Amino acid sequence: MNDIKSSLSSVFGDAARQAVTAFSPDLITAAAPVIDAANFLERPSNAAHGDYACTLPMLLARAVKKNPREIAQRMKAALPALPTIARTEIAGAGFINVYLTESARAAVIPQIFAQKERYGCRDLGRGQSALIEFVSANPTGPLHVGHGRQAALGDAIANILSAQNYNVHREFYYNDAGNQIHNLTLSVQARAKTLSGIPFDFPENGYHGEYIVEIAQRYLSEKAGDLDDLEAIRSFAVKALRDEQNVDLTAFGVAFDNFYLESSLYTDKRVDTTVNQLIASGKTYEQDGALWLKTTDFGDDKDRVMRKADGSYTYFVPDVAYHVTKWERGYSRAINIQGSDHHGTIARVRAGLRALNMGIPDAFPEYVLHKMVTVMRGGEEVKISKRAGSYVTVRDLIDEVGRDAVRFFLSMRKADTEFVFDIDLARAKAEENPVYYVQYAHARAMSVLRQAEVDENKMAQSATNAPFHLLTRPHEAALLRRLTDYSDTLAVAAKELSPHYVIAYLRDLASDFHGYYNAERFIVDDADLRHARLCLVAATGRVLKNALALLGISAPQAM
RNA sequence: GCGUCCGUAGCUCAGGGGAUAGAGUAUUGCCCUCCGAAGGCAAGGGUCGCAGGUUCGAUUCCUGCCGGACGCGCCA
Numbered sequence: 001m002n003d004i005k006s007s008l009s010s011v012f013g014d015a016a017r018q019a020v021t022a023f024s025p026d027l028i029t030a031a032a033p034v035i036d037a038a039n040f041l042e043r044p045s046n047a048a049h050g051d052y053a054c055t056l057p058m059l060l061a062r063a064v065k066k067n068p069r070e071i072a073q074r075m076k077a078a079l080p081a082l083p084t085i086a087r088t089e090i091a092g093a094g095f096i097n098v099y100l101t102e103s104a105r106a107a108v109i110p111q112i113f114a115q116k117e118r119y120g121c122r123d124l125g126r127g128q129s130a131l132i133e134f135v136s137a138n139p140t141g142p143l144h145v146g147h148g149r150q151a152a153l154g155d156a157i158a159n160i161l162s163a164q165n166y167n168v169h170r171e172f173y174y175n176d177a178g179n180q181i182h183n184l185t186l187s188v189q190a191r192a193k194t195l196s197g198i199p200f201d202f203p204e205n206g207y208h209g210e211y212i213v214e215i216a217q218r219y220l221s222e223k224a225g226d227l228d229d230l231e232a233i234r235s236f237a238v239k240a241l242r243d244e245q246n247v248d249l250t251a252f253g254v255a256f257d258n259f260y261l262e263s264s265l266y267t268d269k270r271v272d273t274t275v276n277q278l279i280a281s282g283k284t285y286e287q288d289g290a291l292w293l294k295t296t297d298f299g300d301d302k303d304r305v306m307r308k309a310d311g312s313y314t315y316f317v318p319d320v321a322y323h324v325t326k327w328e329r330g331y332s333r334a335i336n337i338q339g340s341d342h343h344g345t346i347a348r349v350r351a352g353l354r355a356l357n358m359g360i361p362d363a364f365p366e367y368v369l370h371k372m373v374t375v376m377r378g379g380e381e382v383k384i385s386k387r388a389g390s391y392v393t394v395r396d397l398i399d400e401v402g403r404d405a406v407r408f409f410l411s412m413r414k415a416d417t418e419f420v421f422d423i424d425l426a427r428a429k430a431e432e433n434p435v436y437y438v439q440y441a442h443a444r445a446m447s448v449l450r451q452a453e454v455d456e457n458k459m460a461q462s463a464t465n466a467p468f469h470l471l472t473r474p475h476e477a478a479l480l481r482r483l484t485d486y487s488d489t490l491a492v493a494a495k496e497l498s499p500h501y502v503i504a505y506l507r508d509l510a511s512d513f514h515g516y517y518n519a520e521r522f523i524v525d526d527a528d529l530r531h532a533r534l535c536l537v538a539a540t541g542r543v544l545k546n547a548l549a550l551l552g553i554s555a556p557q558a559m
Numbered sequence: 560g561c562g563u564c565c566g567u568a569g570c571u572c573a574g575g576g577g578a579u580a581g582a583g584u585a586u587u588g589c590c591c592u593c594c595g596a597a598g599g600c601a602a603g604g605g606u607c608g609c610a611g612g613u614u615c616g617a618u619u620c621c622u623g624c625c626g627g628a629c630g631c632g633c634c635a
Contacts, residue, residue, distance in 0.1 A: 048576070055577065061615065068615075092578045093616075138635080175562045178635060205634095290633055301561070301631070308633040343563055344630045371564080371628070376571095413572070414565055418628065420571060425584075434583065436597050444595060451594050504573060507582070518590090518599040537594095559597070 002484050003050065003111075004084060004104060009038050011079065012096070019074035020064055025337045030063040044483065047478060050062060050089065050097035051105065057094035068094025099482045105480040106468030106532075112539040114485065120486045120546055124494055125166030131326050132158045134337035135249070135256075136173040139241040140184045141209055141388055143248050145373045145410075145421065146339050148394040152410035152552070153370060154337040155254045156499035159550045166333070172256045173322065177263040178315065183207065184241075185234040191216035192227050203480075209389035215240050248395050252403060253552045260325075265318045274321040274356070275306065275313070283355040298351035316345060320352035326359050327353070334365035335497065340416065343369055368497050370415040375421040401426040404553045408435040412503040413550050434507060435553070438544070441510035442555045445541035446519060449543035452523050452534055459538040466535050467528040475516035476533075479540060482512050486543055490550075499551060506547050513540050 014034045021030040025551070028103050034040075042057040057071040064071060072090045079088060084104035084121040089097045112119045113451050134154025137147050158168045175181075187206035191213050194200055206212075226232060249255070275291075278284050283294045289309035296303050306317050326334045346367055353360045361496040375392045385393050397406045413419040425433060449455055471480065486505065493501040522533040545555040 003569090044578075045581085049578070058577075058615070095578070134614050175635065180635065288633080292633095305633045310633080312633090314633065319635095339629090340564070341629055342635095345635095346563090351598085369564080369629095391615090417572075418565080422571075422584090433597080439591080440595085440597050444598080448594050502574080504582080507573095511582085514598055515600090517594080517595095521594065559595090 015075040015078040018078040051100040052098040054096040108484045121163040124164035128332045129167040130333040131331040143394040144391040270321040295351035300347040340369040371418040438510045442544040
């Protein structure tokens with residue numbers, strides 16, 4: 001809650017207590033929980049209804065058995081005179097609408113200048129550590145659009161949690177130990193043999209993208225490799241693909257603190273240890289030659305095989321072992337960003353962790369699941385990439401529309417909605433592109449400051465005694481209100497692990513600023529008015545920049 | 560069949576017990592001798608899938624139904 005809101009909250013709470021007590025002191029017991037919930041101040045959707053609206057009279061009506069408007073009357077009478085409140089008004093079914101003074105609205109400006117890149121940050125995390133695992137693509141091909149969505153969401157969520165004083169670590173988990181890698185190896189081997197003129201059947205579950213041919217060519221020329229040395233082919237192909245993925249991630253502006261290899265879980269004996277602990281827990285049994293985990297004891301709809309009849313482990317066993325390491329490494333939150341086709345695995349991994357009886361909480365790890373992205377161009381779905389064959393790559397999108405637009409588009413929707421990535425819209429260097437709309441607002445603010453021969457630092461130094469009471473225009477009130485709400489928006493985005501709130505905020509803030517720009521002039525002759533307005537422009541630029549930074553999108557000085 | 564998620568403007572999607580349900584885009588007008596028109600202003604466009612329930616108040620919460628996506632392997 002921002003400063004003004006929290007002080008209003010306590011003032012209205014007190015007024016409500018007085019009003020209720022005046023009706024009858026007995027009623028305070030019933031009323032207290034409603035008042036103490038402190039969830040009764042809202043931003044009216046209609047600006048004519050004031051800066052804040054108090055809904056307490058309606059919320060209290062039942063507990064107190066009085067007419068809401070009557071309660072509102074008593075509360076209004078009990079309100080003290082405050083320098084921040086210009087007036088209050090009872091409206092509708094029992095709202096108390098609050099109109100702030102210009103100075104109270106503008107109090108956010110010096111706050112922005114004082115906190116700079118920290119403006120909007122809060123302390124929801126209290127220094128706890130959080131591990132964000134995302135992308136985690138198998139090194140079997142270039143990153144696809146789904147990985148792009150994960151990269152955009154994961155990096156933004158990591159930034160958003162950092163802004164709440166979480167100690168955040170970004171991790172990429174490589175499944176480098178399974179069948180898919182084996183198929184990759186066989187695919188490269190097949191292409192290499194074919195290129196060498198040796199007849200060879202392409203494996204049934206092989207990868208058909210053109211990149212396999214490229215890797216085969218490079219293997220032949222760089223290694224002059226033995227075509228039957230599967231280990232040599234495997235390590236060459238995996239390295240080539242990991243390098244390529246890393247290049248794309250760098251181009252996307254995403255950096256990881258750690259890459260965790262699935263194979264290390266085997267070499268470190270973590271998988272064996274986990275299996276032994278699960279057996280010791282008594283939650284396993286043998287049947288049909290396989291070892292099963294009683295995941296149904298933890299809410300799964302059927303038990304799951306851990307060790308197949310052939311002696312190898314199913315994928316979820318190393319997954320459980322991996323999540324044990326997250327817990328043992330001391331992360332109080334582990335957040336996994338994955339495609340929604342993985343939702344079936346959640347119950348399994350959590351069941352495995354709980355069966356270990358290590359005190360790992362039920363909700364560890366947490367999941368952000370995202371749905372499919374459909375890429376459209378010219379009104380038709382794009383399914384093919386030259387390089388990957390059957391899917392559109394992150395690289396394709398970055399090359400075509402640029403990093404900022406890709407990050408913006410892939411963060412702009414709630415993770416669990418399926419959405420359409422319109423390449424034509426993202427490409428448009430014109431007004432219909434929402435990325436440019438937001439970036440232009442920042443460039444425009446910077447341009448105004450340049451024209452006035454000032455900058456943020458200069459405005460910040462003079463902000464303490466700036467004549468903010470001159471900011472009386474409707475656009476100024478709206479913009480100040482928006483700037484004030486920034487930290488509330490960030491808190492919601494952090495609680496819900498949802499970056500799209502920040503995008504929506506940016507569009508609103510840009511809209512407020514563009515509207516203001518067209519309605520009023522900043523560089524005016526009246527020195528005081530000019531001073532106040534330029535402070536507001538500089539503060540707006542700062543918040544645009546902060547919010548864009550959370551999403552990994554640049555805030556250009558000029559465009 | 561069971562589970563998770565989703566049905567909101569022509570299209571793409573936000574919102575989520577509160578006052579007249581929003582944005583972008585598309586359509587139609589208007590605004591640069593003036594800080595960047597990559598901008599602004601205005602108009603039209605809605606049974607918030609359907610039906611019950613809870614509530615002072617439901618598009619929002621609950622139940623059922625209809626429609627869609629994705630899971631439900633000794634695949635990962």
